[in-house]
Amino acid sequence: MLAEPDHRFVLSNLGRYTDVVRLKGGRPLTVRFIEPKDSDALLFYFRSMSRQSRYNRLMGAASELPLSELDKALHIGEGSRFAVVAEMKIDGVDTIVGESRYSYDAETQNTEFGLSIGDAWQGQGIGTAMLSNLECRSAALGALRLFGETFRNNDQMIALARKAGYIFAAAPSDWRLTRFEKPLYRATEIPCESWKQAATAGWMPNEALLAAR
Numbered sequence: 001m002l003a004e005p006d007h008r009f010v011l012s013n014l015g016r017y018t019d020v021v022r023l024k025g026g027r028p029l030t031v032r033f034i035e036p037k038d039s040d041a042l043l044f045y046f047r048s049m050s051r052q053s054r055y056n057r058l059m060g061a062a063s064e065l066p067l068s069e070l071d072k073a074l075h076i077g078e079g080s081r082f083a084v085v086a087e088m089k090i091d092g093v094d095t096i097v098g099e100s101r102y103s104y105d106a107e108t109q110n111t112e113f114g115l116s117i118g119d120a121w122q123g124q125g126i127g128t129a130m131l132s133n134l135e136c137r138s139a140a141l142g143a144l145r146l147f148g149e150t151f152r153n154n155d156q157m158i159a160l161a162r163k164a165g166y167i168f169a170a171a172p173s174d175w176r177l178t179r180f181e182k183p184l185y186r187a188t189e190i191p192c193e194s195w196k197q198a199a200t201a202g203w204m205p206n207e208a209l210l211a212a213r
């Protein structure tokens with residue numbers, strides 16, 4: 001039997017869920033859902049990454065983002081899967097400097113994510129800012145935990161997650177990976193548009209729980 005689609009996640013007007021977050025130093029970073037108009041820029045973004053970064057992000061050797069993955073990323077909300085890009089103005093042009101995909105599992109109330117920042121923009125706090133935004137977006141879906149998996153030798157991701165308060169454990173699926181996880185108790189303190197939209201629409205199954213902690 002097919003599972004009932006979760007109508008909360010059939011989103012219209014994707015622009016409503018756009019956040020502008022501030023980096024250290026005050027520079028604005030826009031985090032928004034991927035739209036069809038982003039296809040070429042997103043493919044270019046992945047092609048421009050270093051081999052190592054792309055390997056870490058796609059968990060294997062690939063010279064570009066597979067089209068099947070691009071297609072999934074463009075269907076926001078389908079299968080409770082979501083994809084965002086982070087944009088900054090570079091020389092006056094809106095440029096994709098990072099991306100993330102995340103998926104929510106209503107049964108476990110977990111959200112799993114993967115994240116990348118383009119090599120030219122790493123080490124400027126963008127990953128930290130995106131992760132914090134993802135925590136809020138995940139909590140707005142009803143998630144109680146956010147987790148990711150990465151190679152045990154991915155020092156940057158491990159350092160970023162550790163600094164952001166994630167707890168580490170062995171990944172059940174693959175000995176080469178480590179899993180990092182964070183409870184989303186404090187998500188109400190981090191404003192994001194998804195949270196506001198969800199609260200307004202009365203979608204917050206865990207709101208009382210989150211607020212109480």
Ligand SMILES: CC(C)(COP(=O)(O)OP(=O)(O)OC[C@H]1O[C@@H](n2cnc3c(N)ncnc32)[C@H](O)[C@@H]1OP(=O)(O)O)[C@@H](O)C(=O)NCCC(=O)NCCS
Pocket residue numbers: 052053054056057113114115116117118121122123124125126127128129148149150154155156157158159160161163
């Ligand atoms: C992992 C990644 C997302 C980090 O993004 P970022 O924007 O560079 O991270 P930040 O600038 O917010 O750095 C956060 C912390 O991570 C650590 N860090 C970042 N770059 C590091 C490096 N090269 N070496 C060691 N630690 C590093 C630091 O502790 C840093 O905090 P600090 O600047 O206050 O010292 C980015 O390196 C990346 O996209 N890598 C390729 C793809 C990938 O590995 N994705 C993870 C798969 S889930």
